[in-house]
Amino acid sequence: MIRLCFLSPDVGHARQVVADLKNNGIKEKSIYAIARRGVEMEELSDAGPEANDFLPAFERGVALGGTAGVLAGLTALVFPPAGIVVGGGLVLLVGLWSAGVGGILTGIAGAAYSSSRLQKFESALEQGQILIMVDVPKHDVEKLEALIRKLDPDITIEGVEPPAKLIP
Amino acid sequence: MRKDSAFLRNALLIGGTLVVLVVVGVLIVNYVI
Numbered sequence: 522m523i524r525l526c527f528l529s530p531d532v533g534h535a536r537q538v539v540a541d542l543k544n545n546g547i548k549e550k551s552i553y554a555i556a557r558r559g560v561e562m563e564e565l566s567d568a569g570p571e572a573n574d575f576l577p578a579f580e581r582g583v584a585l586g587g588t589a590g591v592l593a594g595l596t597a598l599v600f601p602p603a604g605i606v607v608g609g610g611l612v613l614l615v616g617l618w619s620a621g622v623g624g625i626l627t628g629i630a631g632a633a634y635s636s637s638r639l640q641k642f643e644s645a646l647e648q649g650q651i652l653i654m655v656d657v658p659k660h661d662v663e664k665l666e667a668l669i670r671k672l673d674p675d676i677t678i679e680g681v682e683p684p685a686k687l688i689p
Numbered sequence: 690m691r692k693d694s695a696f697l698r699n700a701l702l703i704g705g706t707l708v709v710l711v712v713v714g715v716l717i718v719n720y721v722i
Contacts, residue, residue: 611721614713621707
């Protein structure tokens with residue numbers, strides 16, 4: 522799957538594109554629309570997991586926490602605390618535990634912010650444009666790009682990898 | 690509808706991580722004591 526991202530100038534255009542995509546066999550669950558607060562989206566789909574920064578923050582937290590934990594474990598290995606025999610197993614366990622704590626804390630904090638994956642679209646969203654993201658099969662990319670351009674030939678379409686799905 | 694699935698996904702991720710934390714925590718305590 523490839524995720525196509527493009528900015529739609531207004532709600533009417535966005536609605537038209539989404540209807541076209543649906544008519545061409547794209548399921549509603551593969552279409553995400555994001556607009557500035559206050560823009561009336563009506564029947565347009567919502568942002569799904571991109572609505573906040575939970576997942577990217579969770580990933581950062583796991584990486585940071587895991588690294589910190591393994592470093593702490595290694596430090597304990599070099600300078601063992603009195604009375605505790607520190608082995609490689611403990612270093613791994615502490616690393617895993619810290620990764621979990623880091624992931625949860627950072628993820629929950631990230632949930633309060635808008636998705637960091639969408640930062641480059643922020644100014645366009647502020648101007649009232651609507652970001653539409655569609656997950657499409659790789660072999661259909663060209664066909665669907667042509668379909669999107671049919672309504673507005675000037676539109677810029679970017680492709681990114683969709684985030685891995687925890688629940689398909 | 691979709692917001693629910695995003696919420697469920699985050700909840701599962703947090704829940705799963707908490708389970709891992711408890712299990713690993715017990716293992717660490719076992720290891721240290």
